[in-house]
Amino acid sequence: MENLAPAGNRAALERADAAGADAVYLGYSAFSARAGAGNFNRQELEDAIRYAHLRHMRVHVTVNTLVKDGELAQVTEVLRLLNDLHADAVLVQDLGVLRIARNLFPDLTVHASTQMAIHNRTGVVWCGKHGIRRAVLARECSLEEIRKCADTGVEIEVFVHGAQCVAVSGLCLFSSMVGERSGNRGRCAQPCRMEYDYRGRWGAWLSPRDVCLRDELPKLAEAGVASCKIEGRLKRPEYVATVAASYWKGMDSLERGCFEKADEAEKEGLLQIFNRGGFMKGYALGCEDAGVIFPDTVNHQGVRIGRVTAADGKLAKVQLEKDLRNGDGLSLRGAHEEISLVYAGPNLKTGETAILRLRPDVKAKGGDIVFRLTAVDQLEKAEAMKGRTVPVDLFLKAMPGEALRLTATDGENTVTVTGDIVEAAKTRAVTEEELGRSLEKTGDTVFVPREVKTKTAGAFVPVSRVNAIRREALEALAEERIREFEQRIPNSELLRSLLPKDQISFDICSMAAVTQIKDLDSSSTIQNSELNVPEEHLPAGEVPQIAYIRTKEQAELARTAGLWVVWCPEDYRTEALQALKAVIQPGDWLALPDVCEEETLQALRRYTEENKELLGGVVLGSVGQLGTDWPVAYAAGAGVPVMNRQAASLLMEEGCAFVTASPELTGQELKTLLAGGAPVVTTVYGRTRLMLLHHCPARTALGLKKGHAGCRMCDEGHPDALKDQVLEDRKGYRFPLLRQRLPEGCLVQLMNAFPTDIINSEFRIQNSELNRAVVLTTEDPEDTRMVLKAFKEGRKTDGETTSGHWKRPVE
Helix, strand or coil, X not given: CEEEEECCCHHHHHHHHHCCCCEEEEEECCCCCCCCCCCECXXXXXXXXXXXXXXXXXXXXXXXXXXXXXXXHHHHHHHHHHHHCCCCEEEECCHHHHHHHHHHCCCCCEEECHHHXXXXXXXXXXXXXXXXXXXXXXXXXXXXXXXXXXXXXXEEEEEEEECCCCECCCCCCHHHHHHCCCHHHCCCCCHHHCCEXXXXXXXXXXXXXXXXXXXXXXXXXXXXXXXXXXXXXXXXXXXXHHHHHHHHHHHHHHHCCCXXXXXXXXXXXXXXXXXXXXXXXXXXXXXXXXXXXXXXXXXXXXXXXXXXXXXXXXXXXXXXXXXXXXXXXXXXXXXXXXXXXXXXXXXXXXXXXXXXXXXXXXXXXXXXXXXXXXXXXXXXXXXHCCCCCEEEEEEEEECCCCEEEEEEECCCCEEEEEEEECEECCCCCCCHHHHHHHHCCCCCCCEEEEEEEEEECCEECCHHHHHHHHHHHHHHHHHHHHHHHXXXXXXXXXXXXXXXXXHCCCCHHHCCCCCCCCCCCCXXXXXXXXXXXXXXXXXXXXCCCEEEECCHHHHHXXXXXXXXXXXXXXXXXXXXXXXXXXXXXXXXXXXXXXXXXXXXXXXXXXXXXXXXXXXXXXXXXXXXXXXXXXXCEEEECCCCCEXXXXXXXXXXXXXXXXXXXXXXXXXXXXXXXXXXXXXXEEEEEEEEEEEEECCCHHHHHCCCCCCCCCCCCCCCCCCXXXXXXXXXXXXXXXXXXXXXXXXXXXXXXXXXXXXXXXXXXXXXXXXXCCEEEEECCCCCHHHHHHHHHHHHHCCCCCCCCECCCCCCCCC
């Protein structure tokens, strides 16, 4: 398995190298889903890739944001740069970026970012068919789902340590809709780490604990995981070093056939460097609800080191349970507000009493618990780690009358350089030992001498000449190591070798080329107009006006208003779907859940087959669902975000009857996407789903950690059930929580506090007819009548609404 570490900057890259990471993932200065990380400009990126490749460490670069049409030229140049610099992989979310990468740079290795929300075997197969070598699975996948995904032959990458998004990655609009900072474009403001009121109790109900799968590596290996990903591009370099070193130790012992779990010191070290409420084993190993969420605080918890025994206002005495060093960062926690300070004093041992000096504005109390947030010795140890080195054998021949000749080899690569003709010594000849000592001075290079041999007799060789030829040889060997490491199997060829024969149906070379882009060389400048797919490439389609509905009453009223009905049922279990047939009218469509296990997806496929004469089609909830051969028409719903015409074109090539415009586009930005009457649906009314949650706030508030799949609280009308509940923020905005029941358990949809209403705004897009959709969720019959009347009349609905991003672009 690959030990994959984050590198938010050059210092973190070097610490990952020192910790034994096999690969790093990092962001370029544009189109990275962690814009707040240091990231790398062009020169820094080139230097970083050379640094890593010299040490045979891979570099994966994130280009995993959603991209607007006006940015396609820029993102194409980024892809070209990564291709030219021999990046080992590029991670993508946007289907338009995928299409450009596959058509213009077919041998650039592409990984499906976790933001693409690939979460089952069918989705992974789809990735393979589109030239994607690796899928970074959604964090919500169980170990069994991971195993099924790995069986496809496509490489599987999973997050093993650190923070995780509470929402399905790529399906979160919370930061975007409430603060104009899009998580899908690298600017997440982390509203999930804020406190909310649930049933009168304030807490961080959307804040998960950090994951730690250090001791579960054998299970991941047995499931077929190819890469273990450590979260943390925003973390300090010492975090990268500490965590990557721990996972290297586990993987190394696993590879040697004698796996070693983390000992107590190692476990404490991982907790010390960063943790939120301790660690959990994540969804992969069965964590649920209260086992996932830590509502008490969102900050680093550190490690408990003692208790305050007395405090007089200026000083506090602490009985130590662990060693304490001068400079350690501490936190005192009790009934009062948390107190943070830095210890200044002598180094102390467990059992001794520490005296803490308090600021005048804080007061500690006896009984307060003291936690260490940063440990000086841990940071010093991480900083002192030495980067990997390359053993080198050197053989120098210095014979009078012959050219000076030095051969250097690392065991796999060999170079030989020659210098000027060696002169005979007029007085004292240089000895072989003297030549050897000069060769051994490899300085600050990556190379360390392993075997040094020299041959000379009666020669005069100045030390400067030996130093010069040594530098030249090592530089040549470094170049050869990099060149050899960057010799890659063409992406299409490797994928054919990975996928089982019965799954190979893609042909990268024959995929439709990006229209109007021909024979681009490294000096070409791409214009946005060249990347905008022409109108004839996105066929215009007769898409009726759509109503997404949840109830029978909403469906009946929508039909009366002449809208095309798409069912979004609350319950996708077999018995509920069978009952649904009694109210579905011929030609109605069914919206599929955005996330479901493979078994559930296949059950939905069978249901569709059995009812293909009744159903008009299905609206897909994720791009991976394109991997199923649907027996009815299908379209791409809101779970397959379309922000540019390249993405729309890919989906049309896949056979989608229509696609859905991203709600993060402004009215002006929609003009390009909608040009020519392409079958792109725009939601003009409805509550935007902000998050899709895998934990249930109701069960979390009750402290339940097991039994998620079998829960019947909502079915039985339990007083603590989720029905009609909301999360309320500090400003009083109430965000409804809607249940979506699957055979494997419930998902929870966190909806916006107000519906988006742009019904009377579409006329501002000149020469473009909107294919409009109304999304009905919490609306009762009276509300539904009001919405549909306003929709028919082309005016704003009554009540408090938002215009979303119609006038305010996201960052």
